[in-house]
Each structure stands twice: as C-alpha cells, then as structure tokens.
Amino acid sequence: MATEKAKIKESKLVDDIKEVTLTSDQYSVTVVPQLGAKITSILNRKTKREFLSRTNVDYRPRVYGDAFENYERDGADECFPTVGGCPYPNYPWQGTDIPDHGELWCLPWQHEITKDKLRTWVRGIRLPYLFERTISFETLARHEKQYIRLSYSVTNESPYDMPFLYAFHPLFKAETKSKLMLPPGADVVTWSSSEDRLGKPMTKHTWPEVTDFTLDKSYDRSVIRSSRTKESEKLFTTPLDQGRCALVYPKDEFIGFLFPAKRFPHLGLWVNEGEWHNLHQVAVEPSTSQVDRLDVAVGLDACGTVPAHGTTEWDLSILIGKGEEELTSVLGEF
Incomplete structure (x- = not known):
C-alpha cells in the first residue's frame, strides 16, 4: 500500500x-468539515460519474439534536455513537439523549490539510470521546x-467503557436496474419497510x-x-464472514467497500425507490449491528465498545471501477 x-x-x-476537495489523477472527494465532515462528492474523473446523491436542499449549519431529515438528505455522513436516536443505555451516561443519526453529522468538525491527506476530527457533546x-x-x-x-480512530476520554454503534452512511444515486452485491452466504433481515411490506423487524429473507x-x-x-x-x-445483513460489498450501475461502473468484518459484521441496506421525499437513493452501510438503536443493541450484546481511556481504530476502503473482471479482481466473487 x-x-x-x-x-x-x-x-x-x-x-x-x-x-x-482532494483530487488524484483518477478520483476526487469533497468534504465539508463544518457540516459534520459530510462527504458531498465522490467523483470518478475518468468517466465523470458522481456516485453520491445530491438533493435540491441548500446546505446550512446544523442545529445540534435536530432531525436528520430536516437537512439535505444526501452525501455521506458518519453515524456514532448510535444511528437511531435513543437514550444512552450505560452508566455513567445512562438516560442521556443521543440525537437521531448520532452526534457527528450535526457538529462542526476541525480539519487539517497535510501532505496528500485531509484529517478531520471532533469531540462528542454528550459523551467524552474524540472521533478522527x-x-x-x-x-x-x-x-x-x-x-x-x-x-x-475513536478515543474514549473517560474512565468508563463506552458502548457504541457506528455506521458509514453514504446516500448513493440510484439508477433503475443497478445491482447490490453482497458476499456469498449473506442473508438479510427487515428493520423497517413501508406499510410493513417485508414483515416486522428481524423478519429474515x-x-x-x-x-x-x-x-x-x-x-x-x-x-x-x-x-x-x-x-x-x-x-x-446477517453476520458477514467477509467485509466487502458493491453497487453496480447498469453500464457496469461500480463503487464498493472493503472493511473489517470482525469490527463491522453487518451491512445496513437502505433502498428508497421514490417514497421518502420522492428521492431515488440507495445506501450500503458498514455497521456494528443489525439494529439502529444503541439501547436495543446493548440489550442484544451486539455493539462495539471503546474501552476506558482506550482507542479503537479501523479503515474503510472505497473502490471504484468498471466491468465484471475488475470488480472480481479487487472485490472478489459475488
């Protein structure tokens, strides 16, 4: 590497x-540090394909604790220490309300431009952590x-263990007949669906x-x-043996992820085919759990934990390309 x-x-x-904006000879990535370090663009410069969805809602500063859907509903955000808003379940922060989609997306981050890299970081409001x-x-x-x-990296600045949920939350442009690729052996369970079409939560398919x-x-x-x-x-998804996935567009362009399955054993799949705010979007979210709420995940023993005065680290790799041969070469068989 x-x-x-x-x-x-x-x-x-x-x-x-x-x-x-970071630009290489092949790709560009645009980040807005003041808006939760949201990634607003992932562009393949060779084909001019923009992968992330963009709505017609203007960018504006967030109000901490506001609902996620009151803002742009596009791009890629970081969800931590929960995805669905809930009271924090563990001592000494038990009962503390954690916002919808977590704290990170609605906070202004600091940033530093170094040689060939962009570092961003923020400290929690209701929990004592540093997220970088x-x-x-x-x-x-x-x-x-x-x-x-x-x-x-996430550093716990307290003397108590800190359970958490994490999800990378990219809202990709959807195109009719695009295809979601999951590793062999993965099945899925319902978390929610319009009119409960796909059954109650945890219905397996x-x-x-x-x-x-x-x-x-x-x-x-x-x-x-x-x-x-x-x-x-x-x-x-049900627990994954391999941390990889892809979204393949009709003309065979793809965007995919490699991630540590032991740390993030599930993928969240959000598919919006025109119902929510009339948008056409798909999200493929490496996640710590099969549920969105930290309080539920703790009860299921299905969350991550940053140890007292400890640091947890991981990498997420985003791969872009075209054609089945390249897809298989870099992400494996699906």
Missing part, C-alpha cells in the same frame, strides 16, 4: 461554510489499483429474494427498481 499524490483545495461552499477521520488516496500493491482510504407479505410475492431485492415504485425499506 502506497499513498498517492493528491491536490487539496479549500474553497467557499456557501456563506461562511467551506469545502475541501483521515482521507487519502492509496494503491493496492497487488492490483496497482488506486482507491480511497478512510482511516478512523434469503438474499437476494425478499417477500412482500402484502402481495404474498417474492422479488429480487438486489436489483434497484424505478423511483415510480414509491417504496422504501431498511434491511440488515
């Missing part, structure tokens, strides 16, 4: 809000394939088929349908 050269430019986004993320372009030596590397119980009919959930479908659902 070798760090690639990157041109890094800071510019005005709107009002007093700045964005930072560094973005760079790297090369997979065995493939000579450039990829986008997100390196994370054998991937790629899911059952619409209102129609008593199964369909291939790996294939993204038209925005005219007017349906949406959130699913989770």
Whole structure:
C-alpha cells in the first residue's frame, strides 16, 4: 500500500461554510468539515460519474439534536455513537439523549490539510470521546489499483467503557436496474419497510429474494427498481464472514467497500425507490449491528465498545471501477 499524490483545495461552499476537495489523477472527494465532515462528492474523473446523491436542499449549519431529515438528505455522513436516536443505555451516561443519526453529522468538525491527506476530527457533546477521520488516496500493491482510504480512530476520554454503534452512511444515486452485491452466504433481515411490506423487524429473507407479505410475492431485492415504485425499506445483513460489498450501475461502473468484518459484521441496506421525499437513493452501510438503536443493541450484546481511556481504530476502503473482471479482481466473487 502506497499513498498517492493528491491536490487539496479549500474553497467557499456557501456563506461562511467551506469545502475541501482532494483530487488524484483518477478520483476526487469533497468534504465539508463544518457540516459534520459530510462527504458531498465522490467523483470518478475518468468517466465523470458522481456516485453520491445530491438533493435540491441548500446546505446550512446544523442545529445540534435536530432531525436528520430536516437537512439535505444526501452525501455521506458518519453515524456514532448510535444511528437511531435513543437514550444512552450505560452508566455513567445512562438516560442521556443521543440525537437521531448520532452526534457527528450535526457538529462542526476541525480539519487539517497535510501532505496528500485531509484529517478531520471532533469531540462528542454528550459523551467524552474524540472521533478522527483521515482521507487519502492509496494503491493496492497487488492490483496497482488506486482507491480511497478512510482511516478512523475513536478515543474514549473517560474512565468508563463506552458502548457504541457506528455506521458509514453514504446516500448513493440510484439508477433503475443497478445491482447490490453482497458476499456469498449473506442473508438479510427487515428493520423497517413501508406499510410493513417485508414483515416486522428481524423478519429474515434469503438474499437476494425478499417477500412482500402484502402481495404474498417474492422479488429480487438486489436489483434497484424505478423511483415510480414509491417504496422504501431498511434491511440488515446477517453476520458477514467477509467485509466487502458493491453497487453496480447498469453500464457496469461500480463503487464498493472493503472493511473489517470482525469490527463491522453487518451491512445496513437502505433502498428508497421514490417514497421518502420522492428521492431515488440507495445506501450500503458498514455497521456494528443489525439494529439502529444503541439501547436495543446493548440489550442484544451486539455493539462495539471503546474501552476506558482506550482507542479503537479501523479503515474503510472505497473502490471504484468498471466491468465484471475488475470488480472480481479487487472485490472478489459475488
């Protein structure tokens, strides 16, 4: 693995809000530190494909604790220490309300531009932690394939263990007949679906088929349908043996992830086919659990923990390419 050269430019986004763009010879990534270090763009410069969804809602400063859907509903955000808002379950912060989608997305982060890298960081409001993320372009030596590397660390600044949920939350542009690729052996369970079509929470389905119980009919959930479908659902995979996945577009361009399955043994799958705010989006979210709420996850013993005065680290690799041969080469068989 070798760090690639990157041109890094800071510019005005709107009002007093700045964005930072990292550009390599193949890709560009744009981050807005003041808006939760949101990633607003992942661009394949060679094909001009923008992978992240962008709505017509203006960017503006967040109000801490506000609802996630009151803002842009696009790009990629970081969810920690929960995904669904809930009271914190463990002493000494028991009962403390943690916002919808966690704290990170609604806080202004600090940032530092170093040689070929962008480091961003923020401290928690209701819990004493330091969350850091560094973005760079790297090369997979065995493939000579450039990829986008997100390196994370979370430091617990207290003398008590800190249970958490984490999910990377990218809202990708959906295209009809795009395909979700999961590693062999992965099945899915329902977390939510419009009108409970796919059953109550934790209803299991054998991937790629899911059952619409209102129609008593199964369909291939790996294939993204038209925005005219007017349906949406959130699913989770069963525990993964391999931390990898991909979204493949109709013209064979793909974006995929490599991540540590032992730390993040599940993928959250959010598919919105025109129901939620009339948007056509799909999210593939490396996650610590099969549930969105930390209080529920703790009860199931299905969460991560940052030890007292300890630090937890991980990497997420974003791979972009085109064609089945390249997909298999860098992400494996699906």
